[in-house]
Amino acid sequence: xxxxxxxxxxxxxxxxxxxxxxxxxxFDESAxxxxxxxxxxxxxxxxxxxxxxxxxxxxxGMLDKDPATKRYRPSHAWLEMAYAYFWSNPLVxxxxxxxxxxxxxxxxxxxxxxxxxxxxxxxxRVPGRxxxxxxxxxxxxxxxxxxxxxxxxxxxxxxxxxxIFVETWPLKQMTPRTTMDRSLISQSIDxxxxxxxxxxxDQSILQQTGxxxxxxxxxxQAFAAIQCSVSTHLWKLERVQQEILPYITEAANGIAPHxxx
Amino acid sequence: xxxxxxxxxxxxxxxxxxxxxxxxxxFDESAxxxxxxxxxxxxxxxxxxxxxxxxxxxxxGMLDKDPATKRYRPSHAWLEMAYAYFWSNPLVxxxxxxxxxxxxxxxxxxxxxxxxxxxxxxxxRVPGRxxxxxxxxxxxxxxxxxxxxxxxxxxxxxxxxxxIFVETWPLKQMTPRTTMDRSLISQSIDxxxxxxxxxxxDQSILQQTGxxxxxxxxxxQAFAAIQCSVSTHLWKLERVQQEILPYITEAANGIAPHxxx
DNA sequence: GCTGATTGTATTATAATTTAATAGTTGATA
DNA sequence: TATCAACTATTAAATTATAATACAATCAGC
Numbered sequence: 001x002x003x004x005x006x007x008x009x010x011x012x013x014x015x016x017x018x019x020x021x022x023x024x025x026x027f028d029e030s031a032x033x034x035x036x037x038x039x040x041x042x043x044x045x046x047x048x049x050x051x052x053x054x055x056x057x058x059x060x061g062m063l064d065k066d067p068a069t070k071r072y073r074p075s076h077a078w079l080e081m082a083y084a085y086f087w088s089n090p091l092v093x094x095x096x097x098x099x100x101x102x103x104x105x106x107x108x109x110x111x112x113x114x115x116x117x118x119x120x121x122x123x124x125r126v127p128g129r130x131x132x133x134x135x136x137x138x139x140x141x142x143x144x145x146x147x148x149x150x151x152x153x154x155x156x157x158x159x160x161x162x163x164i165f166v167e168t169w170p171l172k173q174m175t176p177r178t179t180m181d182r183s184l185i186s187q188s189i190d191x192x193x194x195x196x197x198x199x200x201x202d203q204s205i206l207q208q209t210g211x212x213x214x215x216x217x218x219x220x221q222a223f224a225a226i227q228c229s230v231s232t233h234l235w236k237l238e239r240v241q242q243e244i245l246p247y248i249t250e251a252a253n254g255i256a257p258h259x260x261x
Numbered sequence: 262x263x264x265x266x267x268x269x270x271x272x273x274x275x276x277x278x279x280x281x282x283x284x285x286x287x288f289d290e291s292a293x294x295x296x297x298x299x300x301x302x303x304x305x306x307x308x309x310x311x312x313x314x315x316x317x318x319x320x321x322g323m324l325d326k327d328p329a330t331k332r333y334r335p336s337h338a339w340l341e342m343a344y345a346y347f348w349s350n351p352l353v354x355x356x357x358x359x360x361x362x363x364x365x366x367x368x369x370x371x372x373x374x375x376x377x378x379x380x381x382x383x384x385x386r387v388p389g390r391x392x393x394x395x396x397x398x399x400x401x402x403x404x405x406x407x408x409x410x411x412x413x414x415x416x417x418x419x420x421x422x423x424x425i426f427v428e429t430w431p432l433k434q435m436t437p438r439t440t441m442d443r444s445l446i447s448q449s450i451d452x453x454x455x456x457x458x459x460x461x462x463d464q465s466i467l468q469q470t471g472x473x474x475x476x477x478x479x480x481x482q483a484f485a486a487i488q489c490s491v492s493t494h495l496w497k498l499e500r501v502q503q504e505i506l507p508y509i510t511e512a513a514n515g516i517a518p519h520x521x522x
Numbered sequence: 523g524c525t526g527a528t529t530g531t532a533t534t535a536t537a538a539t540t541t542a543a544t545a546g547t548t549g550a551t552a
Numbered sequence: 553t554a555t556c557a558a559c560t561a562t563t564a565a566a567t568t569a570t571a572a573t574a575c576a577a578t579c580a581g582c
Contacts, residue, residue: 014317020278021321032349056275060282074346076377082343083400085335088293100388116337127361136357139344
């Protein structure tokens with residue numbers, strides 16, 4: 001009887017495919033293994049639709065199915081897709097060697113982050129000695145306004161444009177000290193514009209300092225950044241400025257000329 | 262007129278979804294950016310089908326589209342899927358800290374590899390100082406028989422079963438010295454069964470030695486391994502045995518007890 | 523070890539969806 | 553500017569997916 005919102009009243013839109021993707025997207029860090037009925041709840045699709053779609057995804061090798069529990073899990077194919085992505089993004093190839101070098105130099109996690117809508121996404125990561133599990137994983141997204149990388153990228157945009165983003169992009173209280181005051185964030189970005197880098201404290205993890213330098217395109221605007229995370233205890237402002245900043249800005253600038261418009 | 266092979270004459274199989282996935286799988290390390298007609302060639306699907314499916318994948322955020330060239334590329338969503346995978350696979354969490362530690366200790370790339378059909382798949386990697394681009398990327402697949410990790414895993418299986426695999430699994434001449442003689446491979450696995458580890462030379466990259474220790478499940482059989490790659494020049498047998506082996510076997514054994522059946 | 527509820531699996535008539543063919547549009551190349 | 557190739561848009565036809573329902577298996581509580 002078609003009670004669904006007419007997803008896209010368009011003959012060029014394949015609804016079944018979109019629904020199948022919806023099932024894939026139901027899996028995340030808190031939903032790692034889902035039963036048929038879990039999927040029904042999470043996606044809002046009909047039971048029989050989920051049955052057919054999940055079954056198809058299983059037969060096609062996109063979902064593993066535990067024969068005992070009948071629950072579905074992401075398959076190896078999900079990693080093969082990441083592999084294909086890495087080859088498709090030229091920045092990864094350019095940045096990787098530098099990330100590795102810097103990670104050893106600082107003994108810290110060094111990342112390539114890209115702007116992805118109103119979030120930043122970690123595209124390449126080389127972990128330092130210690131760190132949270134989530135901080136080691138590629139594919140993680142964080143609200144752009146709360147990260148050094150996001151602010152560094154925003155700092156390369158025209159003031160009027162970025163003011164809109166600062167007002168409208170989402171914020172999330174990830175730690176007790178995550179800045180929720182947008183005018184403070186705006187200030188922080190203004191400073192980044194002048195200094196050419198951005199620095200944050202306690203925004204996504206307590207006692208963690210983030211430092212990021214933008215990777216600019218030919219027009220001077222950035223959509224990516226080199227970012228590194230260090231312990232606030234061990235790295236006071238002066239040490240960061242002497243031992244990290246020159247190197248990540250050099251790395252970022254070294255990549256910039258190769259970025260296509 | 263339906264000239265297609267009846268993919269799966271099954272009401273629980275959604276053909277359009279399967280075709281959509283086929284489009285996603287057309288992207289790989291040599292096909293990083295595809296036009297509509299490229300996709301038609303690569304997938305063998307009808308032009309109008311590709312048009313609708315690719316358009317849907319684009320609207321759903323799975324494919325980026327270059328407005329100038331009209332070509333499709335993998336989107337950030339492909340990395341987010343990897344992120345979900347990492348959380349869904351408990352081995353990743355267990356192995357990561359050890360991989361990091363060992364990578365610093367050996368100054369080499371250290372990997373978690375899993376058996377994926379007749380290939381091994383790199384699930385977590387911590388790169389050493391130098392290395393090929395492909396050797397830094399998660400999601401890479403290699404023929405199991407030609408890798409230390411694959412042989413280490415096979416060495417934990419019953420002899421009669423693994424004999425079948427050694428005979429039937431694919432081989433690919435990746436370097437001039439890739440072993441194509443299956444009886445030599447069988448020997449290498451026999452040795453691994455006795456010694457508890459596997460070691461290879463020049464199999465996927467020249468002048469590169471691979472060393473791997475299996476991660477066993479409760480029944481003693483493995484489907485994963487800790488593997489590390491070092492320069493053949495710098496790491497002669499004795500040094501490997503003294504400075505690497507004890508540590509990767511310990512790491513692998515340390516993970517084993519936590520693996521569920 | 524039984525009972526009832528919840529979850530997964532299978533089947534079918536209905537009709538909505540995808541399809542394939544084709545025409546129109548854009549853009550690159552010579 | 554003309555030609556060709558590639559992308560985009562529009563249709564009528566029918567294959568395909570759908571939703572409802574019945575059946576089977578599994579699990580929890582008693």
